[in-house]
Amino acid sequence: MWINGRTKDTISALDRGLLYGDGAFETILLKQHRPVLLLPHLQRLQKTCLRLQIDCPLPLLRQELEAFLAVEPVPAENAILKIIVTRGEGGRGYRPAGTLACQRILQLHPFPETRHDHAREGITVQLCQHPVSSNYRLAGFKHLNRLDQVLASMELREEVTEGLMFDENDLVIEGTRSNLFMVLANTVCTPLLNKSGVAGILRDALLAAFQHEGVRHHIRSISRQELFQASEIFICNSLIGIWPVTGLITESEMIRFDIGPHTRHAQQLLQAIMAT
Amino acid sequence: MWINGRTKDTISALDRGLLYGDGAFETILLKQHRPVLLLPHLQRLQKTCLRLQIDCPLPLLRQELEAFLAVEPVPAENAILKIIVTRGEGGRGYRPAGTLACQRILQLHPFPETRHDHAREGITVQLCQHPVSSNYRLAGFKHLNRLDQVLASMELREEVTEGLMFDENDLVIEGTRSNLFMVLANTVCTPLLNKSGVAGILRDALLAAFQHEGVRHHIRSISRQELFQASEIFICNSLIGIWPVTGLITESEMIRFDIGPHTRHAQQLLQAIMAT
Numbered sequence: 340m341w342i343n344g345r346t347k348d349t350i351s352a353l354d355r356g357l358l359y360g361d362g363a364f365e366t367i368l369l370k371q372h373r374p375v376l377l378l379p380h381l382q383r384l385q386k387t388c389l390r391l392q393i394d395c396p397l398p399l400l401r402q403e404l405e406a407f408l409a410v411e412p413v414p415a416e417n418a419i420l421k422i423i424v425t426r427g428e429g430g431r432g433y434r435p436a437g438t439l440a441c442q443r444i445l446q447l448h449p450f451p452e453t454r455h456d457h458a459r460e461g462i463t464v465q466l467c468q469h470p471v472s473s474n475y476r477l478a479g480f481k482h483l484n485r486l487d488q489v490l491a492s493m494e495l496r497e498e499v500t501e502g503l504m505f506d507e508n509d510l511v512i513e514g515t516r517s518n519l520f521m522v523l524a525n526t527v528c529t530p531l532l533n534k535s536g537v538a539g540i541l542r543d544a545l546l547a548a549f550q551h552e553g554v555r556h557h558i559r560s561i562s563r564q565e566l567f568q569a570s571e572i573f574i575c576n577s578l579i580g581i582w583p584v585t586g587l588i589t590e591s592e593m594i595r596f597d598i599g600p601h602t603r604h605a606q607q608l609l610q611a612i613m614a615t
Numbered sequence: 616m617w618i619n620g621r622t623k624d625t626i627s628a629l630d631r632g633l634l635y636g637d638g639a640f641e642t643i644l645l646k647q648h649r650p651v652l653l654l655p656h657l658q659r660l661q662k663t664c665l666r667l668q669i670d671c672p673l674p675l676l677r678q679e680l681e682a683f684l685a686v687e688p689v690p691a692e693n694a695i696l697k698i699i700v701t702r703g704e705g706g707r708g709y710r711p712a713g714t715l716a717c718q719r720i721l722q723l724h725p726f727p728e729t730r731h732d733h734a735r736e737g738i739t740v741q742l743c744q745h746p747v748s749s750n751y752r753l754a755g756f757k758h759l760n761r762l763d764q765v766l767a768s769m770e771l772r773e774e775v776t777e778g779l780m781f782d783e784n785d786l787v788i789e790g791t792r793s794n795l796f797m798v799l800a801n802t803v804c805t806p807l808l809n810k811s812g813v814a815g816i817l818r819d820a821l822l823a824a825f826q827h828e829g830v831r832h833h834i835r836s837i838s839r840q841e842l843f844q845a846s847e848i849f850i851c852n853s854l855i856g857i858w859p860v861t862g863l864i865t866e867s868e869m870i871r872f873d874i875g876p877h878t879r880h881a882q883q884l885l886q887a888i889m890a891t
Binding site for chain 2: 340361431434476477486489507516534
């Protein structure tokens with residue numbers, strides 16, 4: 340692990356990242372030692388820092404990142420690169436004292452092993468009780484305030500792979516660690532993230548690909564009932580790619596979904612996206 | 616600073632407190648080296664840990680706290696004791712792997728100096744643009760996801776002492792670092808915190824004192840308009856006590872408030888509370 344360009348694995352217990360979750364992060368797939376979709380990840384990081392008014396020198400971060408990946412032994416062919424940027428240390432209570440020295444943390448993690456080929460076979464998901472927090476000024480950004488995802492993921496039963504989260508108006512928003520797509524009336528729909536949720540890099544890339552390929556798609560509010568009526572459901576994130584949902588556990592029943600043509604087409608589009 | 620009973624000022628950069636804001640905290644006034652309202656603070660900490668399913672051994676924390684206060688030089692007659700409890704390190708992504716070793720951080724901070732006697736003279740507040748996030752499952756708790764307070768406090772102009780925050784339905788909720796009381800129709804009102812906000816220790820203590828003393832009071836939703844119509848406003852927290860609001864800066868004007876009898880009475884009740 341590196342912090343600010345040096346090998347280090349601890350931070351100050353006065354760092355605002357710890358005190359308040361005052362920072363941003365990115366989780367990036369390393370495929371054959373190459374960071375996938377690095378540019379959009381760095382762009383989102385920059386956007387989040389801008390929103391939080393954290394002064395993060397992106398050229399320096401890129402330099403550190405290149406040196407880090409050149410030097411550090413990557414655990415396996417596929418691995419996870421995590422970038423955390425905190426506002427650093429300082430200020431009296433919540434209010435930071437002027438511009439602080441942001442902390443740039445680079446971590447390598449092994450890619451989680453699984454016996455299943457989720458992309459091919461599909462997964463079972465459950466519905467989480469814990470709602471996503473609503474705040475239009477933080478919606479979409481990947482900041483360090485992630486208690487919602489932690490608490491929702493703690494609900495997951497042994498046999499399920501992901502949990503779906505709703506906002507307080509019972510609109511479905513996202514998975515605990517993924518974005519959500521579904522097919523409604525032959526249109527690929529994904530929840531509007533203007534009040535809550537994280538706008539994933541792969542979600543963005545897929546939407547752009549749908550646009551380019553002329554796939555009917557719609558970003559909009561989606562209710563719990565509509566979710567149940569979908570003809571196809573899939574989830575995505577930068578690490579896992581696209582996983583079809585074949586089972587959805589509700590309070591009373593298990594709803595089954597086929598892996599349909601839209602999902603398989605999205606997976607094909609993903610191949611091209613990942614190769615860029 | 617102590618961590619887990621030993622002098623230490625850094626934590627692992629893999630600690631979930633840093634990664635996700637996965638933890639709880641308390642900020643306690645040390646008055647003449649004595650922690651004020653320690654028991655309710657520890658009770659809230661325990662409640663928050665319970666809500667987050669963080670296994671924090673309270674007897675051990677109390678032991679460490681006593682030893683810490685006996686040994687560490689307190690900066691001045693009045694100082695700030697901060698307790699942070701994180702879930703610790705471990706788990707694949709958001710989901711913690713079973714029960715982790717929680718981290719118990721104890722910090723001493725100097726009490727911020729001010730030239731003003733805010734408790735006597737009152738303060739000017741402004742209205743923050745940044746809204747408080749809404750989530751009924753996290754409302755009231757003092758967890759480490761505090762970006763809202765950070766961003767709202769960054770809006771504060773030079774001449775104001777506190778900012779008031781609203782939820783997305785334009786209900787007034789709290790100050791960036793305080794709870795809010797106001798007098799409406801001769802009744803002391805404080806915002807309902809069932810969807811957002813932090814339920815302060817002093818807020819609780821004041822409400823109990825109002826109950827005991829037969830002061831008419833009401834916990835309820837309060838709109839922006841009602842705030843403007845209040846006959847008295849005051850804020851409170853464990854560190855500052857009670858500060859009357861004498862000026863409220865809106866977009867178009869400065870609304871003036873008198874320091875009324877309810878505020879002065881609350882300050883008297885506070886004397887008794889602080890002495891317990």
